[in-house]
Amino acid sequence: MAEIKYTTADPKGVLTGVHYMDGNHAACEGALAAGCRFAAGYPITPSTEVVERFSVRIPLVGGVFIQMEDEIASSICLQGAVWAGLKAMTVSSGPGISLMQEHVGLAACLETPCVFVNVQRGGPSTGLPTLPGQADMQQCRWGSHGDYEVIALSPSTVQECFDFIIDAFNLAEIYRVPVFFQMDECVGHMTEKVIIPEADKIKVVERRYTSKPPEEYLPYKPDPDLVPEMVKAGDGYRFHVTGLTHDERGYPVINAQAQKEMVYRLVEKIEKNAPKIWKFEEEDIDGADVVVLSYGISARVALKAIEMAREKGVKVGRMRLIVVWPFPEPRVKEVANSVKAIVVPELNIRGQIAREVERIAEGVCKVVRVPHAGGTVHDPEQIFDAIMEAAR
Amino acid sequence: MSVEEKVKENPVEEFLRTDRLPHVWCQGCGIGTTVNCFARAVRKCGIPLEKLAIVSGICCTGRVAGYLKLDSFHVTHGRPIPFATGLKLANPELTVVVYSGDGDIAAIGGNHLINAARRNVDITVIMLNNFTYAMTGGQVTPTAPYESINTTAPYGAYEKPFNLPHLVASCGAVYVARWTAYHVVQLTKAMVEAMNKKGFSFIEVISPCPTIFLRRNRLGDAIAELKFYKEHSVIKHGADTSEVGWDETRPDEIIVGKFVDVERPDFIEAMNTHLSKRLGDKYVWWGKK
Numbered sequence: 105m106a107e108i109k110y111t112t113a114d115p116k117g118v119l120t121g122v123h124y125m126d127g128n129h130a131a132c133e134g135a136l137a138a139g140c141r142f143a144a145g146y147p148i149t150p151s152t153e154v155v156e157r158f159s160v161r162i163p164l165v166g167g168v169f170i171q172m173e174d175e176i177a178s179s180i181c182l183q184g185a186v187w188a189g190l191k192a193m194t195v196s197s198g199p200g201i202s203l204m205q206e207h208v209g210l211a212a213c214l215e216t217p218c219v220f221v222n223v224q225r226g227g228p229s230t231g232l233p234t235l236p237g238q239a240d241m242q243q244c245r246w247g248s249h250g251d252y253e254v255i256a257l258s259p260s261t262v263q264e265c266f267d268f269i270i271d272a273f274n275l276a277e278i279y280r281v282p283v284f285f286q287m288d289e290c291v292g293h294m295t296e297k298v299i300i301p302e303a304d305k306i307k308v309v310e311r312r313y314t315s316k317p318p319e320e321y322l323p324y325k326p327d328p329d330l331v332p333e334m335v336k337a338g339d340g341y342r343f344h345v346t347g348l349t350h351d352e353r354g355y356p357v358i359n360a361q362a363q364k365e366m367v368y369r370l371v372e373k374i375e376k377n378a379p380k381i382w383k384f385e386e387e388d389i390d391g392a393d394v395v396v397l398s399y400g401i402s403a404r405v406a407l408k409a410i411e412m413a414r415e416k417g418v419k420v421g422r423m424r425l426i427v428v429w430p431f432p433e434p435r436v437k438e439v440a441n442s443v444k445a446i447v448v449p450e451l452n453i454r455g456q457i458a459r460e461v462e463r464i465a466e467g468v469c470k471v472v473r474v475p476h477a478g479g480t481v482h483d484p485e486q487i488f489d490a491i492m493e494a495a496r
Numbered sequence: 497m498s499v500e501e502k503v504k505e506n507p508v509e510e511f512l513r514t515d516r517l518p519h520v521w522c523q524g525c526g527i528g529t530t531v532n533c534f535a536r537a538v539r540k541c542g543i544p545l546e547k548l549a550i551v552s553g554i555c556c557t558g559r560v561a562g563y564l565k566l567d568s569f570h571v572t573h574g575r576p577i578p579f580a581t582g583l584k585l586a587n588p589e590l591t592v593v594v595y596s597g598d599g600d601i602a603a604i605g606g607n608h609l610i611n612a613a614r615r616n617v618d619i620t621v622i623m624l625n626n627f628t629y630a631m632t633g634g635q636v637t638p639t640a641p642y643e644s645i646n647t648t649a650p651y652g653a654y655e656k657p658f659n660l661p662h663l664v665a666s667c668g669a670v671y672v673a674r675w676t677a678y679h680v681v682q683l684t685k686a687m688v689e690a691m692n693k694k695g696f697s698f699i700e701v702i703s704p705c706p707t708i709f710l711r712r713n714r715l716g717d718a719i720a721e722l723k724f725y726k727e728h729s730v731i732k733h734g735a736d737t738s739e740v741g742w743d744e745t746r747p748d749e750i751i752v753g754k755f756v757d758v759e760r761p762d763f764i765e766a767m768n769t770h771l772s773k774r775l776g777d778k779y780v781w782w783g784k785k
């Protein structure tokens with residue numbers, strides 16, 4: 105089995121120091137710190153600053169930026185770069201992310217470790233190019249056809265854009281999956297203090313390259329953690345990979361048995377490893393009557409509402425998802441068992457995360473949605489009212 | 497050596513995934529012939545096998561990647577060129593070949609084709625033109641000749657077909673050739689040249705699809721088609737590409753040859769030259785100097 109090898113960041117990519125920058129710039133710096141040396145993208149508001157900064161920085165660090173002809177091209181170009189040995193990302197927003205979906209499936213199927221950054225805006229269609237939304241939370245999970253699993257993270261602060269995109273790259277390598285970094289226009293465009301540590305303080309995961317010789321190597325034979333070891337082009341393995349359903353050799357096999365083996369493993373390598381992937385932040389859950397569960401910018405806006413409700417004497421706890429997918433189901437179930445209600449504010453009107461909470465909390469506690477169509481963030485009063493109603 | 501041994505010894509076997517044979521292609525299909533040429537070109541080109549990668553899209557021709565014992569990638573329909581671009585840019589030491597069908601490269605992948613030619617990404621595109629979407633049963637393509645019968649052009653095609661050598665040449669491809677499945681010697685040589693050419697090289701290979709295109713258009717069998725190629729081909733190296741279009745199912749003249757072979761800095765060279773000029777010592781050179 106390929107050991108998961110942690111190293112520290114290559115200092116060439118690390119801009120150690122205290123900075124004031126926006127979330128998009130911080131995400132770019134985080135990606136460079138994580139070892140990303142290739143980005144392919146196509147301009148789209150409100151995400152463009154990420155690749156703009158990358159195109160300024162990468163010539164000084166060593167790597168390639170290419171502005172592709174569209175997002176379909178970007179989302180596969182980066183996978184070519186990964187299979188040639190680099191860490192790579194693409195960056196976009198609503199319409200561009202929609203165009204990329206076929207290649208999210210390709211990445212899931214080929215098990216290409218890579219990162220898709222989505223600075224979410226309001227949709228559908230061209231929607232609200234310059235204003236925030238959180239309405240692509242289910243898209244990142246189900247957007248491509250077929251059965252597969254991804255990992256998705258959602259930062260709330262500019263510092264987290266830096267910190268957690270490093271996690272995104274590391275998780276992509278450990279599990280060989282496409283990882284979504286679900287930002288939003290607010291987090292992407294707000295300017296805050298960012299502390300970039302010294303390179304030797306930044307933990308980076310290396311690719312799970314095999315140590316087997318070519319005669320013994322099978323591209324899709326999984327390790328005990330269900331993730332196969334990787335090789336790259338140019339190393340003499342003369343391997344084959346295909347987006348067709350395939351066996352351990354990577355050869356196409358078009359039947360129900362091969363399909364079952366492949367898709368179950370693609371899903372289970374995330375499901376069974378989920379306890380190692382979950383990441384959330386909690387406060388005052390014990391003894392709370394109401395818990396506000398949120399993520400991204402909405403979790404931040406909710407802080408004000410929580411403070412207001414506490415002033416009224418309501419015992420409010422909070423849970424903030426950092427890794428959104430896989431969903432921390434057992435913990436949400438425990439929380440549901442201990443409270444009267446869970447309140448879920450988010451910038452979409454169909455309860456994209458709330459319905460997940462409802463499914464888990466069904467028959468156990470009340471779930472109160474706080475929908476918002478996007479374009480701006482919630483008024484804290486709105487969340488406050490929901491908390492007060494939930495506490496009744 | 498007995499006759500049996502002689503027959504068994506396939507000169508290109510070392511380049512094939514023999515554990516995957518028999519292949520999926522129909523009897524008489526031209527794809528296999530071109531793969532044979534390609535395998536011979538691989539032997540002759542002087543590029544170490546481990547540095548040669550092949551990328552295919554989804555189509556009958558797209559199955560080529562799966563039968564060649566190279567680092568081989570079978571990706572999505574229409575997108576082998578951007579995948580190949582990523583491979584090449586990330587590791588400039590690789591020689592990267594795209595091998596795919598006319599629908600894959602010129603219809604759904606058309607935007608990638610023109611942009612890769614414009615950027616002069618150092619890859620070789622071998623596009624097998626059988627004038628139809630063979631894998632999905634023979635629908636009309638942007639290469640389908642006027643009046644040709646296809647399942648989605650049941651009364652005959654009436655759109656102007658692409659002249660692909662002209663298209664890629666005008667976008668800046670540095671090597672452009674067209675051969676047919678009849679011209680195995682010339683095709684093999686062109687493949688060797690294209691793989692060794694720095695920059696974007698493009699070979700259109702006209703190839704018989706007896707099962708679908710020939711049958712539906714009552715053009716005879718594969719042998720008849722190869723005979724047609726033989727009798728009607730005119731070799732015109734350096735031909736004006738604006739005059740090589742294939743508009744009728746049975747053109748009087750099939751113009752084949754090496755149309756373009758020029759020099760122009762490829763993407764990586766242009767990037768390195770430009771950025772080092774602008775950034776001086778601060779620029780981190782990409783790839784071998």
Ligand SMILES: Cc1ncc(C[n+]2csc(CCOP(=O)(O)OP(=O)(O)O)c2C)c(N)n1
Nearest residue numbers: 554555556557573597598599600629630631
């Ligand atoms: C996005 C997408 N659209 C459509 C298809 C279906 N499809 C598979 S192969 C093919 C046609 C391939 O034709 P061509 O590229 O000319 O290659 P040939 O089979 O003739 O060699 C199509 C349309 C697909 N796989 N993916």
Ligand code: SF4
Nearest residue numbers: 521522525556630705
């Ligand atoms: S359908 Fe046509 S192109 Fe496809 S394998 Fe058969 S003969 Fe060849």
Ligand SMILES: [Mg+2]
Nearest residue numbers: 597598628630
């Ligand atoms: Mg075709």
